[in-house]
Amino acid sequence: MPASWDEALDRIAEGLRRTRAEYGPDGVGVFGGGGLTNEKAYTLGKFARVVLGTSQIDYNGRFCMSSAAAAGIKAFGLDRGLPFPLEDIPKTGCVILVGSNLAETMPPSLRFFNELKENGGTLIVIDPRRTKTAEQADLHLAPRPGTDLALALGLLHLVIAEGRVDEEYVQERTVGWEDARAAAMAHWPEYVERITGVSVPELRETVRMFCEPESAMVLTARGPEQQSKGTDTVGAWINLCLATGRAGRPLSGYGCLTGQGNGQGGREHGQKADQLPGYRKLDDPAARRHVAEVWGVDPDSLPGPGRSAYELLDALGTDIKSLLLMASNPVVSAPRAAHVEERIKALDFLAVCDVVLSETAALADVVLPVTQWAEETGTTTNLEGRVLLRRQAVTPPDGVRSDLEVLHELAARLGVEKGFPTDPEEIFEELRRASAGGPADYSGITYRRIVEENGVFWPCPAVEPEGLTGAEGGAGGPGAQRSAAGRPASTQDATASAEESAARAEDPTASTVDTAGRVHPGTPRLFLDRFATPDGRARFVPVSHRAIAEEPDDEYPVLLTTGRVVAQYQSGAQTRRVAELNAAAPGPFVELHPRLAARLGAAEGDPVAVVSRRGRAVAPARITNAIRPDTVFMPFHWPGEGRANSLTNPALDPTSRMPEFKACAVRLEAVRP
Incomplete structure (x- = not known):
């Protein structure tokens, strides 16, 4: 029923207060989203830990790029999606694109890859499906879902066997090579062919195309990352880059293509279960x-790390009794979604802030209508690590408030009158101080600089006196700012001009330091001098192939992989309300090979049931030669009987806690009238 804002906020505050009193702070959960601005993500994390005192906070970005983040930290000491600007891609010699259909999931980025080919570079696409992206590749490899780890190891084996290792680079800039080498040599080409279905000649051609140019890149996306071994899988691709001397060199290296609008910034400033602002570790x-x-609280009052996203959702109604949810729709987007829906229904109290009445919001006790992206101001950080300012473009409808106003009002009702402003720029100024000296150091970034310089790349430490003073934010203190390489930076290291920042964007070999002593220019390119590890060297991490959590068997003989289509976005809560997009993509489907369709007796458009150990989904058949005969594909944007995530496996990566969205065992059933 309709309620006034005061009535709704009072009820939320009372629900959260009652749960804390009866079950303690960890009886309350908070679930955020990668679509929140930096200011919102920062404030949500602060609200959870300072106002609620709960450790139970995570966000839907855990389902997106967390495995790549974990692998990057292990290898390089730092996670930033791309350690170079997008504009470097057309200038490299070869790109291996692993598990990304960017023609449909990131269409604006496709121009960089088109320019790559126009400039004489080559594109290798690795995907079980012949997607629109794969159609544009010079070479397309179609491995079995869940075997990307073995594929990367097989390629590294051939690099070693063919004498293509950059021995000088390995000796000077890395550690751990011998163990990684031994692990790769156990994955000989014929063995890898049996695992992946990719032929030995295709493996050899991939190595040739990748190693012959002076520069080359590997870019991963959700395909290799959304696995119960996603961190190791990405680590294997990083090992390939290190062995061939690609990482930390101009126009070369490893990068991750992040998914959501603030996929990078959303994981940097505190809405993750184990994180504080500036990409600091909570422990x-x-x-x-x-x-x-910075927050004006006792360090001992801050809770420790909590549950990861799926584990938090799985605990709803048992250990966690109340939930505050923002910018997420886990009823559609979470693995084992029917189970997650039941856990949400078991809550004592649910409050949702969203721009639409999503499937999750429809289950809430209180729903607050909040501003959408065009109705508010805030910063986001794109996949390059470039901090951007998004200005308010339109006036929100009457009766709509921002998430920041909601958190301000709830904090006040729960006894915290100060520390939760509603002005985004004021919050960003605090975020600067909180991030100072951390891996994702924003302390030298201001709204003014973002506008004048068309975005600023982090790390960008502040320099006294213009920057920050006191606590650990000032130059030379215990948390002294670090250079692009991750080492402690002198005042001279941390200063440069906006003009030189622009010049460096054109010249990837240009210095990152302005000796004139003005402001730090930001860091478009990481690792050119050293990596962000204590000794400046990258780490090889030895990994070996292992099977997915759920291999096909006699009862469930087919592999399911999931993904997106161009006309819908994420859980579809917003895009399914746009008539033109619904006309282009009106509902779910099951993509299957003609041989599989023939065995099932299914024709194009016939309803097909896909059944896993967790649930059942029904959708029309889409028959195509563009998918492997042992695999079916379903997009995950829809609820109801076609909900693909009713089927997916919540088996978690032991490091990143990423669920295995990309591979599980299913069987197909014909649906008769």
Whole structure:
């Protein structure tokens, strides 16, 4: 029923207060989203830990690029989606694109790959489906879903066997090579062919195309990452880049193509279960002291790490009794979605802030209508690590408030009158201080600079006196800012002009330091001098092939993989309300090979049931030679009987806690009238 804002906010505050009183702070959960601005993500994390005192906070980005983030930290000491600007892609010699259909999931980025080919570079696409992206590739490899790890190891084996290792680079810029080498040599080409279905000649051609140019890149997306071994899988592709001397060199290296609008920034400033602002670790005593001082609280009052996204959702109604949810729709987007829906229904209290009445919001006790992207101002950080300012373009409808206003009002009702402003720029100024000295250091970035310089790349430490002072934010303190390489930076290291920042964007070999002593220019390109590890060297991480959590068997003989289509976005909560997009993509479908369709007796458009150990989904058949005969594909944008995530496996990566969306065992059933 309709309610006034005061009535709704009072009820939320009372629901959260009652749960805390009866079950303690961890009886309350908070679930955020990668679509939140930096200011919102920062404030949500602060609200959870300072106002609610709960450790139970995570966000839907855990379902997106968390495995790549974990692998990047292991290898390089730092996670930033791309360690170079997108504009470097057309200038390289070869790109291996692993598990990304960017023609449909990131269409604006396709121009960089078209320019790559126009410039004489080559594109290798690795995907079980012959997607619109794969159709444009010079070479398309179609491995079995869940075997990307073995594929990368097989390629590294051939690099070693064919004498293509950059021995000088490995010796000077890495550690751990011998163990990684031994692991790769156990994956000989014929063995990898049996696992992946990719032929030995295709493996050899991939190695030739990747190694012959002076520069080359590997870019991964959700395909290799959304697996129960996603961190190791991405690590294997990073090992390939390190062995061939690609990482940290101009126009070369490894990068991750992030998915959501603020996929990078959303994972940097505190809405993750184990994180504080500036990409600091929540269990690091120095990080806790620094952030607590910025927040004006006792470090010991901050809770420790909590559950990851799926584990948090799985605990709803048992350990977690109330949930505050923003910018997410897990009833559609979470793995084992029917189970997650039942857990949400078991809550004592659910409050949702959203721009539409999503399937999750429809289950809430209180729904707050909040501003959407064009109705508010805030910063986002794109996949390059470039911080951008999004200005309010239109006036929100009457009766709509921002998430920041909601958190301000709830904090006040729960006894915290100060520390939760509603002005995005004021919050960003605090975020700068909280991030100072951290891996994702924004302390030298301001709204003015973002506008004048068309975005600023982090890390961008502040320089006294113009920048930050006090606590651990000032130059030379215990949390002294770091250079692009991750080492402690002198004042001279941390200064440069906006003009030189632009010049460096044109010249990837240009210096990152302005000796004139003005402001740090930001860091478009990472690792050119050293990596963000204590000794400046990248880490090889030895990995070996292992099977997905659920291999096909006699009862469930087919592999299911899931993904997106161009006309819908994520859970579809917004795009399914646009008539033109619904006309282009009106509903779910089951993509299957003609041989599989023939065995099933299904014709184009016939309803097909896909059944896993977790659930059943029904959708029309889409028969095509563009998919492997042992695999079916379903997009995950829809609820109801065609909900693909009713089928997917919540088996978690042991490091990133990423669920295995990309491969599980299913059987197909014909649906008769």
